Amino acid sequence: MKHAVILAVEIIVLYACGACIDGRLQIWSVARRPLIRTFKIFIYYLILFPGVVLHELSHLLLCLLTGTKITDVSLFFPQRKEDGSLELGHVAHESRWGPINAVLGLAPLILLPLALLVITHFLTPVSFSDIFNTSAKLWLLEIFSLEFITQHPMKAAAWFYLALSIALATIPSRADIKSLPVLLLLIIVAVIVMSLLSDGFMQGLAGNLISLCRILVPVYLIPALAALGVGVLFAASS
Numbered sequence: 725m726k727h728a729v730i731l732a733v734e735i736i737v738l739y740a741c742g743a744c745i746d747g748r749l750q751i752w753s754v755a756r757r758p759l760i761r762t763f764k765i766f767i768y769y770l771i772l773f774p775g776v777v778l779h780e781l782s783h784l785l786l787c788l789l790t791g792t793k794i795t796d797v798s799l800f801f802p803q804r805k806e807d808g809s810l811e812l813g814h815v816a817h818e819s820r821w822g823p824i825n826a827v828l829g830l831a832p833l834i835l836l837p838l839a840l841l842v843i844t845h846f847l848t849p850v851s852f853s854d855i856f857n858t859s860a861k862l863w864l865l866e867i868f869s870l871e872f873i874t875q876h877p878m879k880a881a882a883w884f885y886l887a888l889s890i891a892l893a894t895i896p897s898r899a900d901i902k903s904l905p906v907l908l909l910l911i912i913v914a915v916i917v918m919s920l921l922s923d924g925f926m927q928g929l930a931g932n933l934i935s936l937c938r939i940l941v942p943v944y945l946i947p948a949l950a951a952l953g954v955g956v957l958f959a960a961s962s
Contacts, residue, residue: 728937734948739895741948741955767801774886775893776800776812778839782831783815783832792828793818837943840887844946847883849874855942863951870956891950 780799787794796816803811819825827834845852849872850863866872873880 730941731944734941734944735776736934737948737952738891738944740950744955750902771885771889772812772892773800773889775836775889775891778836778890779832779893780813780815782835782839783817783828785835786828786831787815787817789821790824790828792820792824807809832894836890840890840946841943843883843886843890848887860942860945887946887950888954891947891954894947 777799780797784794786792794815794817796814798813798815800813812852817828820828841852841855844850844855844867848867850866854866867880867883872876
């Protein structure tokens with residue numbers, strides 16, 4: 725139960741803070757003074773560039789894995805849409821059966837936290853084993869320790885930059901979020917099927933849900949904390 729609550733909090737923080745940060749960055753990008761506007765747009769794009777590229781690559785990868793026909797790809801090409809919103813990239817593809825469309829639409833929510841775990845493994849003293857087998861407090865203290873930051877400043881700076889960018893890019897777009905109900909339904913069905921195959925349906929169902937939440941908590945922890953930290957800074961400076 726504890727892991728389910730933590731996971732729910734992480735997802736809420738990720739969405740709420742991410743949306744707030746993205747909105748603030750978009751406001752910065754339309755400053756009236758030309759020089760200030762250019763500078764702020766540059767900062768905005770610089771922050772989001774690696775995350776957006778990984779976001780679109782995750783859509784592209786799932787399209788390739790599911791045999792979905794791709795009609796257009798733009799990994800990073802900022803442009804204003806008809807409704808006035810800013811689109812930084814996109815992967816257009818054929819429409820597929822509901823569950824497949826759901827997986828394609830929410831690919832960043834599935835793959836980007838995993839990409840951040842890989843980056844954490846290679847750029848910080850924290851390994852995959854640390855993340856999944858020790859408390860979050862211990863391995864987070866390693867990342868934010870003065871020893872790591874002073875001895876490996878380039879790695880630390882690269883991790884903080886990528887963690888922020890990927891955290892922002894993990895948030896599905898308005899078009900992608902429409903797939904969330906279908907994906908949640910698929911997860912529920914998968915858990916129920918696993919439970920039916922085990923001894924004791926209700927006991928198996930509870931055990932599978934707990935196991936799933938326990939696995940996902942460390943996966944979404946870093947993006948949620950990155951979004952929360954920047955969100956607090958933005959709120960304090962507004």
